[in-house]
Amino acid sequence: MTDATTYLHAYDEQLRTDAETPSAVAVTRHGPLRLVTFAGGRGFVTYRDLGGADADAIRELVEVAVEHFRADDEITRVEWKTRGHDEAPGLHDALVSHGFEPGEPESIMIGPLSALAGLGEVPDGVTVRRVTTEGDVRAMSAMVDEAFGERVDARTADALLSRLARGDGMELWVAEVDGRMVSGGRLEPVPGTDFVGIWGGATLEAFRHRGIYRALTAARARSALAGGKTLVHSDSTEGSRPILERSGLIAVSTTTPYDWAR
Template identity: 70%
Template sequence: MTQRETKARLLAAYDQQLRTDAETPSALEVTEHGPLRLATFLGGRGFITYRDLGDADEQSVRRLVEEAVGYFQAKPEIIKVEWKTRGHDHAPGLHEALLHNGFTQDDPESIMIGEARALSVDVPLPDGVTLRQVTDEADVRAMSAMQDEVFGEPVSDEMADALLRRLSLDDSMELWVAEAEGHIVSAGRLEPVPGTDFAGIWGGATRQEWRGRGIYRALTARRAQSALVKGKTLIHSDSTEFSRPILERSGLLKVSTTTPYRWARG
């Protein structure tokens, strides 16, 4: 099979298996509106996704955007909304309609997919660095704070609270960290997707002074090994330009792009 054929096969599996309620495992509420899935999360967060928009034209796309914004505007507890777009979708006029309705565009990310066994390799760690899975509240909050700092965001309880809620639901999510000298220097989570071949690797972050030493690769390999134990054969991730080259070297392929658009109340 050529690489082009492999990419097409992986992208078809992504569309068929992941663009369902698999995208919103911790949502408080999910409402279907035409092809759209409108999800509400803790912390006043809204999320809009869909498998596809069918044969929608520009007029119907504009109407869908307006109706989705109206839905969340009518929920006073919602303070921000993300609309998740994919580069391979047929969605005429979507970019313009989102901007017209108050969304701002984030940087695009690469949709990476590959065989879990390609990632499941032995990666040597620097001296003094260890990997472990965390579940205790103090560890989860320390992990979340480190990720906020690495991503240049104010340290907040929002993500930690959401992760702790998911751990309480026992939905098979795993949180993994790399530690050195008693401090978390890298972290990421594994999200096996029930009823599919997939597990997602998310939230990968490494402190700048610890980059380039193979720690993120080792953390990724350990998550892939755990995915295989759970019977998951495919790994997927939305990757920034920092992590994409690492995943490509491990055998994952870029099959498309995803770009978030964000709306904030007021």
């Protein structure tokens, strides 16, 4: 088998389980679906596969998922996470007809964690550190929202703080220039697997192309290696994908989020 085939098999077998959502407040099973509730009013739909369902059965699954989350007044938004290698006839049409909007496709990147550990030295004038205090977490969350061009959402910081309080293994890392946070991202060890996830990486536009994101990624990778992990996975935008490819990670599939808002 090629590396891509081996990695994709490991991804499906190890990550598309309850290990995918360690921070869930609640998980409801319906057929192949896992209907997940996160802190901060966020719902999430994922699955190992759709069990060979045809288009009519898939439409029924979408209807059940929407009604499940509609029934919880605290849920304000839901993401249905699709993967490009799944057999899912009619899923796009079913999601769109039930109010979901497709986001930008991202590459599912997998490779040896050690490849990222030497990705880049910290540039002069830059500090990379792990953050844990409420003030730092809120500042990081706001900066990442800004870097992604999104409205600052305090609920995201609330959810991160809730996870830190539960001690589910997540780590938050930032890079600073002259005391200002300019880049940040999460490290997500997946319990019971070889994997760690590198997520949420974002750098303010004025500070891109300086090696800051590479240094931030390397710091997270070294932390994960120290914790005994060997493989890394990440859903990467077109901006971060080339950096990960140059470090030996492989695009094994794609993922497209479909978002629903109350």
